[in-house]
Amino acid sequence: MIDRLSGQLERYLDLLSARQKLVASNIANADTPGYHTQDIDFQSEFRNAATGTPNVLEVAGLAMKNDGNNVSLDRESRLLAENALRFNAATGLLRSQISSVRAAIKEGQGS
C-alpha cells in the first residue's frame, strides 16, 4: 500500500473480482435447476473497512423459472460489463498513482 487512496483502490479491485467470480458462477449455472442468483452487497462491503471474504447473499426479487432457477442472463451480462469497466477505471487510477511514485524515484536518481 502506497497511501490511503491506493489501499481503497486495492479493496475496490478485490471486491470487483469477488463479484465478477459470482457473476461467472451465475452464468455457468444459468440452466441448473434450483440454483439461486448470488451476489454481494457492494456498497456496504466497501464501506466496511475490514478486509476479508465478502458475505455472499441471494438476490431477492428476480423472476423464478419453473425449475426453481432465478438466473437472469440480462442482469448478469450487465453486471459482467459493468464490473469490467469499473475494474478498468480503477486499474487506470492505480496505474497513475504508481507512475507518480515511480517518477519521484526516477527524479531522485537523476540528480
Add this chain to the structure above:
Amino acid sequence: MSLFSALSVGASGMAAQRARAELLVENMANAETTRTPEGGPYRRKDVVFESGSVESPFSPVFQSQLDAPVGVTVSDVITDASEPERRYMPGHPDADKDGYVAFPKMNPAEDMVDLMGSARTYEANVAAIGAVKDMIQRSIDLLH
C-alpha cells in the same frame, strides 16, 4: 486467486453446455433410428445440471474451502422412458406382426430450441471468460 477461479467457473459452464449440445445433436441425428444395441428404437437423452465446486490445477494448495468457486457439472444423463411412437409401415424390416414400426418419440422443434438456448448460454460463458481475462490482463499491466 479469485479471478483465476472465475475462469474455471466459466470453463465449467462451457463444458456443461457443450455436453448438452452434443446430446441434443445426437437426438436429432437419431430421430428416425429404429435399431440400437440395446434393442428397440433410439431413446431421447438429456442432461441434468448440478452446481458444485470446480477443480483447479492448484486447488489443494492455493484455494481454501471457504471461497471454492461454484461451477456447474453434468451430474446425470437421463434417457427418455416414454413409449415410442408407432407408425404403420408394413414394408419396413423392423415392422412388428401388425405392420407397426416403433420410432423414437422426438419433437425436433423442442430439441432445436434447446440447442439454441445451449448455444446462447455457451456464448454468455465465453463472454464471462473474456471479461475476466481482460481484468486479469489489466492487473498484470499495472506492473509495466
